[in-house]
Amino acid sequence: METVGTILHLIDLFLFGGYGLFTLVLIIASLFLRHHPVIMGLANAANRIIIFAGLAYLVLWMSALTISLAADLPEDERASLLNRIAGPYAWAYWFQHIFYITLSQLLWFKWIARNRVTRLLIGFLLFLNFEKFVILVTSLHRDYLPSSWSMTQGYSLFGYALLGLTERLLFYGGLCVIYYFVKLEIDKRRDAVN
Numbered sequence: 001m002e003t004v005g006t007i008l009h010l011i012d013l014f015l016f017g018g019y020g021l022f023t024l025v026l027i028i029a030s031l032f033l034r035h036h037p038v039i040m041g042l043a044n045a046a047n048r049i050i051i052f053a054g055l056a057y058l059v060l061w062m063s064a065l066t067i068s069l070a071a072d073l074p075e076d077e078r079a080s081l082l083n084r085i086a087g088p089y090a091w092a093y094w095f096q097h098i099f100y101i102t103l104s105q106l107l108w109f110k111w112i113a114r115n116r117v118t119r120l121l122i123g124f125l126l127f128l129n130f131e132k133f134v135i136l137v138t139s140l141h142r143d144y145l146p147s148s149w150s151m152t153q154g155y156s157l158f159g160y161a162l163l164g165l166t167e168r169l170l171f172y173g174g175l176c177v178i179y180y181f182v183k184l185e186i187d188k189r190r191d192a193v194n
Contacts, residue, residue, distance in 0.1 A: 018172025
């Protein structure tokens with residue numbers, strides 16, 4: 001069960017977050033290289049990967065939910081799970097998952113997938129979600145008190161944030177480049193056969 005949760009978190013962090021960053025980089029690149037076939041191919045690869053990631057997220061999330069409900073949990077954990085699913089704040093639990101799945105599946109529509117503004121908006125919404133906002137606000141509200149400034153060792157918060165964003169961008173960009181070149185090679189071989 002924890003493995004499925006970890007995979008869901010990694011999809012959220014590296015694929016949905018990486019899509020937002022990579023889309024921003026692609027849009028900036030497309031401003032300088034209008035209608036370049038590599039830029040268009042990478043944008044298509046990014047859209048295909050995020051569509052697949054959304055479907056994988058749906059399957060894993062529903063599997064985790066089904067396993068959790070069917071598992072023989074202690075009474076307090078079962079009550080906590082049922083309260084999270086159907087309690088007064090159930091909208092927050094359902095909203096995030098449905099939001100990810102719906103936004104990623106909107107890219108099936110060609111007019112959305114080809115429009116830079118809609119891709120940028122979808123990427124931004126996938127990158128910044130409610131959970132990250134809550135974590136950021138609740139963790140930063142006391143981390144920047146003058147008494148704790150001298151306790152920070154090593155990288156600053158900016159360094160860690162920049163490192164994390166670079167890691168996501170490189171992972172998702174590498175995935176898109178691999179997808180693009182594999183698809184290009186498959187198309188070449190298919191054309192050679194025909």
